[in-house]
Amino acid sequence: MTSIPNEQYSMDIPNERYNYFIFHLPITSTKAGIPMIKLYGHEVSGNSYKARLMLSLLNLEYEWIRVDLMKGEHKSPEYLAKNPFGQVPLLVDGETQLADAQAILVYLARQYGGESWLPTDALPMAQVIRWLSTAAGEVRQGPENARLFYLFGAGTKINIERATQKAEFILTQFDKHLSTRNWLEFDRPTIADVAVYPYIALARDGKIELDTYPHVLRWIERIQQLLGYIPMAGI
Numbered sequence: 001m002t003s004i005p006n007e008q009y010s011m012d013i014p015n016e017r018y019n020y021f022i023f024h025l026p027i028t029s030t031k032a033g034i035p036m037i038k039l040y041g042h043e044v045s046g047n048s049y050k051a052r053l054m055l056s057l058l059n060l061e062y063e064w065i066r067v068d069l070m071k072g073e074h075k076s077p078e079y080l081a082k083n084p085f086g087q088v089p090l091l092v093d094g095e096t097q098l099a100d101a102q103a104i105l106v107y108l109a110r111q112y113g114g115e116s117w118l119p120t121d122a123l124p125m126a127q128v129i130r131w132l133s134t135a136a137g138e139v140r141q142g143p144e145n146a147r148l149f150y151l152f153g154a155g156t157k158i159n160i161e162r163a164t165q166k167a168e169f170i171l172t173q174f175d176k177h178l179s180t181r182n183w184l185e186f187d188r189p190t191i192a193d194v195a196v197y198p199y200i201a202l203a204r205d206g207k208i209e210l211d212t213y214p215h216v217l218r219w220i221e222r223i224q225q226l227l228g229y230i231p232m233a234g235i
């Protein structure tokens, strides 16, 4: 989401789907007293969901720490001491403290996922990272911003025409790319798919219909069939 003042989060979350998830996220996980991974996030945040989804796909236990964006907890001195950007998600793994969904995906993939989710040879790694950039660039400027506009209103100062246009552009690109392949890169899912998936699958929240992108729809279904897949409200 784009950085916006706290008061703009004091909206009505649009429907009960979101309330359901507040109460159905993992609460705590410690194994024999060993400190486990902690994830700071919010249930409406697609970026927090990226990290949750990856943790689940890797079958990792973690403690979910809800940062109440609506109450401005992400701008509290305590939270800013952890992440000066004042954003979720934030991952803590022992001594490691890491903000940014894409960075968290890289960390989890390499720390716990071997070569599968993020290969280390120069070209394959670059091919995956390219989609992480797309997630933080075109996807954020398009479907993510359109969703932010419709969930949080005109106060976000988002140019909705521009966000919609960018969403349609990137969805057209994805649909073309996915017309000849099952996954964004290689013959298996990688963090490229995980990085891009949430805000594409949430596009309808931004009044972007996916029906005209059949290959994207089939890719969404494939992701939802992955072992360890977990949903998010709105998808």
Ligand SMILES: N[C@@H](CCC(=O)N[C@@H](CS)C(=O)NCC(=O)O)C(=O)O
Pocket: 001, 002, 003, 004, 045, 046, 047, 048, 074, 086, 087, 088, 089, 099, 100, 101, 102, 136
């Ligand atoms: N580059 C960051 C952006 C994170 C982000 O924008 N998080 C939103 C929630 S989805 C947030 O915390 N917004 C509050 C703010 O920016 O003040 C990432 O990919 O994790």
